Amino acid sequence: MKIIVTGGAGFLGTRVIRALLAGTGRHDGLPTFDGIVSIDLSPCPLDDPRVVSVTGDIAEPSFVRQIVGADTAGIYHLAAVLSGGSEADFDLATRVNIDGTRALLEAARAAGKAPRFVFTSSLAVFGGPMPEVVPDDMATMPNSTYGAQKAIGELLVNEYSRKGFVDGRVCRLPTISVRPGRPNSAASSFASGIIREPLAGIVADCPVPLDTRMWLSSPGAAVANLVHAMALNGGRIGPWRTLNLPGLCVTVGDMLRSLERIGGPKARALVREAPDRRIMDIVCSWPGAFDTSRATALGFTGDSDFDAVVRQYRAEFPSAHAASEADLRQ
Template identity: 70%
Template sequence: MRIVVTGGAGFLGSRVIRALLAARGRKEGLPAFESILSVDLAPCPVEDPRVSSLVGDVAEPGFAARVVEAGTLGVYHLAAVLSGQSEAEFDVGMRVNLDGTRALLEAARATGEAPRFVFASSVAVFGGEMPEVVPETLAPMPASSYGAAKAMGELLVNDYSRRGFVDGRVCRLPTIVVRPGKPNSAASSFASGIIREPLAGVASNLPVPRETRLWLSSPDAVVGNLVHAMAVEGARIGPWRTLNLPGVCVTAGAMLESLARVGGAAARALVREEPEERVARIVCSWPGDFDVARPLALGFTRDGDFDGVVRQYRDEFVR
């Protein structure tokens, strides 16, 4: 009896695995799993006898059937080709983000056991003209190939849930800030970079206007919400399984102000402001604030303010 985590070797996936292990037997509603299978292009860094790794590509023919077998209680599908690479390499993005999702859903369907299926989606499903605060009923209108693949994945999870093939939960993640390590291929990578690099004494760039609103969450808040997504009863979510996970609305300029308050004037001075049209075209199409009354009522949580997000990163990673 196991839980599967695709993308389990990554920053988010490995933290979800650690959180699941800590919550086992303590979190009400969480399936009583015995082991966790990490699926990624590299072995999982979590060293625990209950964790094993399967290295491979979920979009490869036949691989998903090895991932989701009888006795799988739940699946976290976190693996994806990120927004920047998806825009630059259309075929790669669609193969992994859409075909890989369908393959995992089909493997779950084949078990006949309707496992819980947590699909990590994104605010990138939105685009075009939007209200100041996005309601739950706003239809996706993606302005990127990454967003389009995620929107199609959302519909698949909802329909497979309607048919009783899986017990799905679609979690539209805020942009996760601050991610440690090196920049990745996400168009939103700068949102971590303008905090992470200056706190390490390294110069960084803000490529979008200061007034750009961003929907952000700390890693701890996102991981806690993903664990909760597996635990909450599907009947409580209702027939439409898509949730805008809670975040905080922060402008790029306010992020720099938080950096100055938490990291000091010297850190703030390391951030230059040079526009990058490619990044701005994608990021500025995303909404900056959401109505999250329903997720909050279901027990999901969010950060108190962005200063706390910066302090969380500083206290854990800055030496």
């Protein structure tokens, strides 16, 4: 039996695969598997005999049906064109985010085994007037192409679950910060950049007001919750399979104060306020806090505070900031 991970060559996908491999036989409730298949446009960087890397287009039904079969115990659907890229290229985003999701669901349906199906969604499904804390049952009103397409994906996963074609779990992830590496096409990419770059001695632009509320999760918490989502008995979730996952509600100003406490005043001074209307129109339409009591009752967990998130990043990627620390202290 196998677990399939779309976007398996990406930042989140490789971490989920690594966590699954490390926990084989130790996560109560995980479906039994003896291999993992990564599907992406590039090869998965993990070197493990249990991982098979397949490159191809998930929006192509014939390609997906070659991989999803009766031996598929679970599917993680992480691949997507992100928020900024979706606004820039509607047709590509529609093909990947909608057609690709449906192709996977249809392949699972054709296999006839109702595999567990974890779909990563986003707080971008919300928009318009919102309360201070978004309840679990609030209707979606996306204000971006990415949000609209994620909302469509949520409904598809719920419907295919209702029909018994898959055993779905929709995880609305907070914005993940701090991500290592280079900025990506997400409108929220700055949420990592304003921490990551200054810790490396590099200037970073902040495109939104400092009082903008963000709903954040560390990579570690996000991955732990995605593994838990696969292990969770679907009957415990109930008929509506969409969950708001735990996160931290912080303002951008709070994030920069954490940066200063941990990286010092010179690191904080490297962040410039540079308002960008395109990014503000997307990010400032997102909610900043959620009622996650339902997810918490099901065993999902979050971070303690943003200082701990920044420390987690520094501990995992010491080479990303070690060379600059002497300069920052001068």
